Amino acid sequence: MKDCIQVGMLGLGTVGTGVAKVLCQNGASIAHKVGKPIVLKTVLVRDVHKERSLPQPVQVTDKVEDILNDPEIDIVIEVMGGEEPAKDYMLRAMKAGKHVVTANKDVVAQHGKELFAAAEEAQVDFLFEASVGGGIPIIRPLKQCLAGNHIYEVMGIVNGTTNYMLTKMTQEGLDFADVLAEAQAKGYAEADPTADVGGLDAARKLAILASIAFNARVTFDDVYVEGITNISSEDIAYASELGYVIKLLAIAREEEGRISVRVHPTFLPSSHPLANVNDVYNAVFVRGDAVGEAMFYGRGAGEMPTASAVVGDVIDAARNLYRGASGRILCTCFEDRPIQPISETKAPYFIRLLVQDQPGVLAAIAGAFGAQQVSLNSVIQKRKINGCAELAVITYEVPDSCVQLALSTMRGMSVVSEVRSVIRVAMD
Amino acid sequence: MKDCIQVGMLGLGTVGTGVAKVLCQNGASIAHKVGKPIVLKTVLVRDVHKERSLPQPVQVTDKVEDILNDPEIDIVIEVMGGEEPAKDYMLRAMKAGKHVVTANKDVVAQHGKELFAAAEEAQVDFLFEASVGGGIPIIRPLKQCLAGNHIYEVMGIVNGTTNYMLTKMTQEGLDFADVLAEAQAKGYAEADPTADVGGLDAARKLAILASIAFNARVTFDDVYVEGITNISSEDIAYASELGYVIKLLAIAREEEGRISVRVHPTFLPSSHPLANVNDVYNAVFVRGDAVGEAMFYGRGAGEMPTASAVVGDVIDAARNLYRGASGRILCTCFEDRPIQPISETKAPYFIRLLVQDQPGVLAAIAGAFGAQQVSLNSVIQKRKINGCAELAVITYEVPDSCVQLALSTMRGMSVVSEVRSVIRVAMD
Numbered sequence: 001m002k003d004c005i006q007v008g009m010l011g012l013g014t015v016g017t018g019v020a021k022v023l024c025q026n027g028a029s030i031a032h033k034v035g036k037p038i039v040l041k042t043v044l045v046r047d048v049h050k051e052r053s054l055p056q057p058v059q060v061t062d063k064v065e066d067i068l069n070d071p072e073i074d075i076v077i078e079v080m081g082g083e084e085p086a087k088d089y090m091l092r093a094m095k096a097g098k099h100v101v102t103a104n105k106d107v108v109a110q111h112g113k114e115l116f117a118a119a120e121e122a123q124v125d126f127l128f129e130a131s132v133g134g135g136i137p138i139i140r141p142l143k144q145c146l147a148g149n150h151i152y153e154v155m156g157i158v159n160g161t162t163n164y165m166l167t168k169m170t171q172e173g174l175d176f177a178d179v180l181a182e183a184q185a186k187g188y189a190e191a192d193p194t195a196d197v198g199g200l201d202a203a204r205k206l207a208i209l210a211s212i213a214f215n216a217r218v219t220f221d222d223v224y225v226e227g228i229t230n231i232s233s234e235d236i237a238y239a240s241e242l243g244y245v246i247k248l249l250a251i252a253r254e255e256e257g258r259i260s261v262r263v264h265p266t267f268l269p270s271s272h273p274l275a276n277v278n279d280v281y282n283a284v285f286v287r288g289d290a291v292g293e294a295m296f297y298g299r300g301a302g303e304m305p306t307a308s309a310v311v312g313d314v315i316d317a318a319r320n321l322y323r324g325a326s327g328r329i330l331c332t333c334f335e336d337r338p339i340q341p342i343s344e345t346k347a348p349y350f351i352r353l354l355v356q357d358q359p360g361v362l363a364a365i366a367g368a369f370g371a372q373q374v375s376l377n378s379v380i381q382k383r384k385i386n387g388c389a390e391l392a393v394i395t396y397e398v399p400d401s402c403v404q405l406a407l408s409t410m411r412g413m414s415v416v417s418e419v420r421s422v423i424r425v426a427m428d
Numbered sequence: 429m430k431d432c433i434q435v436g437m438l439g440l441g442t443v444g445t446g447v448a449k450v451l452c453q454n455g456a457s458i459a460h461k462v463g464k465p466i467v468l469k470t471v472l473v474r475d476v477h478k479e480r481s482l483p484q485p486v487q488v489t490d491k492v493e494d495i496l497n498d499p500e501i502d503i504v505i506e507v508m509g510g511e512e513p514a515k516d517y518m519l520r521a522m523k524a525g526k527h528v529v530t531a532n533k534d535v536v537a538q539h540g541k542e543l544f545a546a547a548e549e550a551q552v553d554f555l556f557e558a559s560v561g562g563g564i565p566i567i568r569p570l571k572q573c574l575a576g577n578h579i580y581e582v583m584g585i586v587n588g589t590t591n592y593m594l595t596k597m598t599q600e601g602l603d604f605a606d607v608l609a610e611a612q613a614k615g616y617a618e619a620d621p622t623a624d625v626g627g628l629d630a631a632r633k634l635a636i637l638a639s640i641a642f643n644a645r646v647t648f649d650d651v652y653v654e655g656i657t658n659i660s661s662e663d664i665a666y667a668s669e670l671g672y673v674i675k676l677l678a679i680a681r682e683e684e685g686r687i688s689v690r691v692h693p694t695f696l697p698s699s700h701p702l703a704n705v706n707d708v709y710n711a712v713f714v715r716g717d718a719v720g721e722a723m724f725y726g727r728g729a730g731e732m733p734t735a736s737a738v739v740g741d742v743i744d745a746a747r748n749l750y751r752g753a754s755g756r757i758l759c760t761c762f763e764d765r766p767i768q769p770i771s772e773t774k775a776p777y778f779i780r781l782l783v784q785d786q787p788g789v790l791a792a793i794a795g796a797f798g799a800q801q802v803s804l805n806s807v808i809q810k811r812k813i814n815g816c817a818e819l820a821v822i823t824y825e826v827p828d829s830c831v832q833l834a835l836s837t838m839r840g841m842s843v844v845s846e847v848r849s850v851i852r853v854a855m856d
Contacts, residue, residue: 022576022718029643032762033575129573135719137565137573145557145565147461148450148739215457273725276704290450290736291563294726297701298719308718311576325753334460 004037005318008067008098010044010089011080012052012060015103015130018307019077023314024055030311034318042067044080068092075317077310078102087111094118094126099326101313103130103306109204109220112211116331123327125320127313132205133158135305136298137312138284142212143329149288151213153253155426158205160280160300161189161196162228162248166265167278170236170245176229188280198227199263202250209284210252210261216337218252218261224342226264235352235421238380238392239267242350245275249426258340267350267394267425343401348377348425350394351403353410354417357389361415365391368413372406374398388417394425432465433746436495436526438472438517439508440480440488443531443558446735447505451742452483458739462746470495472508496520503745505738506530515539522546522554527754529741531558531734537632537648540639544759551755553748555741560633561586563733564726565740566712570640571757577716579641581681583854586633588708588728589617589624590656590676594664594693595706598673603661616708626655627691630678637712638680638689644765646680646689652770654692663849666780666808666820667695673703677854686768695778695822695853771829776805778822779831780849781838785817789843793819796841800834802826816845822853 007023009016023030023040031037042059044067052060059066067073068089076093078100080086087107090100095118102108107115108131119126129139133156142151157163165179174182180197183189195201203223210218228248239246244267252261268275273295277283282300287293299305320326355361362381369376380392395403403422410416435451437444451458451468459465470487472495480488487494495501496517504521506528508514515535518528523546530536535543536559547554557567561584570579585591593607602610608625611617623629631651638646656676667674672695680689696703701723705711710728715721727733748754783789790809797804808820823831831850838844 018718025717026576026578029578029763030576032643033760136722137569137724140573141565141569144744145568145740146736147743148454148458148736150454150457215460273704276701288736289453290446290732290739292727292730292733294564294724296565296722296724298722302720304718305720308574308576308716311718312573315575316572319756320753323753323756325748325751325756328747328751328753332461335457 004039005034005074005321006039006041006072007075007077007314008042008070008073009040009077009079010064010067010086011078012043012045013079014303015306015310016043016079018303019079019310020058021055022304022307022311030315034315035322038314038318041073042070064089068096073098074321075099075101075314077314078104079310081106083107083110087115090115091118094122094124097122097124099125099317099321101127101310101317103310105131105204105208109207112208113217119327120330125317125326126330127317129313130306130309132208133282133284133296133298134300134302135308136282136284136296136300138209138296139212141296142286143332146286146288146291149290151286151288153287154209154213154284155274156206156209156250156282156284157247157274157277158250158282158284158300159196159202159248160282161193163277163282164188164280166228166231166246166248169231169233170240173233175233176231197229199225199248202248202263206250206252206261206263209250210259211333213252213286214254214259214335214337215332216259216335217333218259222261222339224262228265230421231265232421235423238350238352242394243270244268244425245270246423247274255340255345258338260340260345262342262345265423267423269426272426343404344399346397346399348395348397348427349403350392350421350423350425351419352421353391353419354385354388355391356415356417357384357387358415361389362391364413364415365410368409369395369406371409372402374402374406397427432467433462433502433749434467434469434500435503435505435742436470436498436501437468437505437507438492438495438514439506440471440473441507442731443507443734443738444471446731447507447738448486449483450732450735450739458743462743463750466742466746469501470498492517496524501526502749503527503529503742505742506532507738509534511535511538518543519546522550522552525550525552527553527745527749529555529738529745531738533559533632533636537635540636541645547755548758553745553754554758555745557741558734558737560636561710561712561724561726562728562730563736564710564712564724564728566637566724567640569724570714571760574714574716574719577718579714579716581715582637582641582712583702584634584637584678584712585675585702585705585710586678586712586728587624587630587676588710589621591705591710592616592708594656594659594674594676597659597661598664598668601661604657604659625657627653627676630676630691634678634680634689634691637678638687639761641680641714642682642687642763642765643760644687644763645761646687646767650689650767652690656693658849659693660849663780663851666778670822671698672696672853673698674851675702683768683773686766688768688773690770690773693851695851697854700854771832772827774825774827776823776825776853776855777831778820778849778851778853779847781819781847782813782816782845783819784843784845785812785815786843789817790819792841792843793838796837797823797834799837800830802830802834825855
């Protein structure tokens with residue numbers, strides 16, 4: 001047996017640099033835990049001539065073969081991001097008998113099946129704790145600690161950028177555009193913020209969580225996605241008045257044998273444990289038949305938190321290697337579960353309308369809802385905007401299709417000037 | 429290879445019944461995850477003639493040998509509770525080559541070293557996720573997901589009874605005695621509530637958490653313990669006024685190479701993630717050099733949540749068995765770390781005194797604090813009780829010994845009628 005476990009890393013950006021730091025600064029205790037030292041041998045970079053301040057000497061290369069064909073390297077860490085060539089490199093690493101640890105939610109959410117099949121075939125580990133929730137332990141707890149449960153629901157705040165923005169809008173009454181500009185200035189949001197504010201990043205993470213929670217393959221394409229770009233400070237003020245906060249939630253729920261998977265802004269009761277998760281923090285809330293409710297909270301992104309998750313996986317792969325137990329826990333998607341179309345999902349809705357300020361309008365609106373079997377739980381009418389009355393309602397739980405039909409009717413009514421907001425409400 | 433994995437269980441109380449239910453109701457998916465079915469074969473009970481409604485037929489026996497000597501049984505679940513004979517049975521099970529899963533905090537906190545040594549010797553698994561935090565995944569996340577971190581601090585609400593009581597006292601302004609009576613009536617507190625309200629239960633769990641977090645053996649005897657019996661509704665009202673809640677915290681913190689481990693009521697800032705953990709819920713908050721802050725929240729006790737953790741461990745042991753990787757992760761206490769005496773631990777303190785209502789008294793009190801280098805951060809004097817003035821102060825961070833000396837001086841002063849409360853304050 002070799003006297004150390006050698007690791008190659010693909011990528012040396014933010015997360016890769018964090019991984020190098022953690023492996024170095026906690027190397028002694030990691031060696032104790034594994035039984036032998038873990039050594040970062042070679043790192044794939046784009047430009048081998050760039051100045052880098054690494055905590056330890058490490059070989060850099062711009063040829064992936066220097067890692068994939070190195071028989072001394074047992075574990076490959078993929079922290080390049082993006083679908084290709086990351087996926088191709090991971091598949092080649094597995095074929096070469098190397099264990100793969102990745103932080104790449106894009107690849108896992110879209111190509112999990114292919115990667116798991118390759119890992120199974122090669123009998124290597126394929127670990128991806130860092131792909132969801134940054135440093136928060138969530139994949140392993142779901143796959144192992146909660147493995148005895150029938151999971152009904154996983155609900156999470158899994159995108160730090162949007163949570164930071166919604167927190168700012170809530171705490172400081174700011175508008176979306178101002179908060180986005182601030183988040184970009186602070187480096188919390190990208191120059192092109194679509195993946196975050198459009199909910200796509202959260203949807204990828206949800207596909208991964210749902211696949212594990214429900215033992216069934218759920219991909220990014222299965223997830224219904226609405227972002228936060230239409231959320232206004234008025235919506236947030238209404239939410240607060242009614243005892244809610246608005247959060248971008250990623251929700252996976254079992255509904256009579258089908259799975260509902262969706263990312264959308266949500267009115268969440270202020271008393272819900274997720275309602276206090278603010279700023280760039282993430283949290284995942286799980287309901288299971290045995291555990292009841294559990295929640296996992298922490299930093300969902302960043303150099304060191306993500307590195308924490310990557311190194312945890314590397315240690316696990318190394319322990320398996322040491323024990324001859326590689327490929328110990330692979331794909332757990334052994335069920336086929338149909339996806340519930342968004343039109344059939346049920347929720348209460350918060351709806352905000354501008355209507356003509358004249359007698360009989362409320363009756364007409366109530367009639368349009370009633371015609372689609374949408375009952376109203378509460379109605380607030382308290383202010384005028386440009387001569388119109390603003391009407392805010394919360395419905396009882398109804399199928400999305402009924403709400404859409406009612407809204408479509410209302411959009412055609414002369415007394416309705418504008419449908420301003422349509423936001424789902426989470427029940428306790 | 430056998431076509432199923434057979435399990436024996438010691439004890440069929442609340443948790444044992446839950447384990448039997450979970451193994452039965454989720455048996456099909458558990459079999460998929462492990463690769464073969466897990467079958468509960470034999471259960472040790474006190475009275476074999478008692479009527480029981482179990483979800484599946486199972487052999488009951490009052491002879492432990494029927495389990496320990498049964499070569500078909502691979503995994504033994506210990507849910508009897510108490511130190512003996514539970515410890516003896518677990519050691520014998522390991523010697524017989526059986527993997528052991530336990531929910532027994534008493535044995536793990538006091539005899540972890542002996543049990544780990546036996547597991548190592550026999551190369552069997554020894555798993556105890558259920559011993560801390562009921563259903564909350566915390567042991568495995570610390571041992572695996574966060575294994576790359578240097579952990580600085582673990583701080584938890586790990587006793588549901590006291591958290592329920594403090595929540596009631598806070599939300600309803602009730603007194604300790606009334607809340608205790610109610611908790612006993614609801615079955616949340618035992619007839620003899622000492623282990624809970626005295627902090628002993630929390631101290632056992634803290635010893636387990638600290639051992640894992642700091643890679644060093646910490647036992648129950650190392651933990652400084654104060655319970656909540658002296659907490660009054662007045663203390664809670666002051667806390668609330670000052671922006672705090674009072675929680676019974678189990679705190680393990682690294683202090684310059686030594687470990688401070690203590691359980692005591694604590695003024696916790698209302699903005700802290702643990703401050704919103706109410707009722708019977710538990711949560712463990714962890715700080716590490718890579719992950720930053722993480723928190724694990726859920727039901728800390730009860731039939732099904734505890735069974736969730738036990739069955740998660742059984743599945744893990746079964747996966748190891750299937751892969752020939754038993755004993756994959758055993759004792760991680762490879763360091764020796766001295767314990768910091770409580771007298772040297774530092775904290776700000778909330779102190780409430782009854783003093784004579786006359787000129788010069790405040791100066792005398794301030795002088796007594798100052799003589800021990802205890803500086804005051806805030807002083808509140810606003811009401812009289814029995815002709816005395818009530819004085820509430822919060823100090824800056826000071827060593828416990830200085831506070832005790834100052835208090836001892838004050839207790840001897842004629843102008844001080846009574847030292848009513850001395851409660852540590854957690855900093856953000």
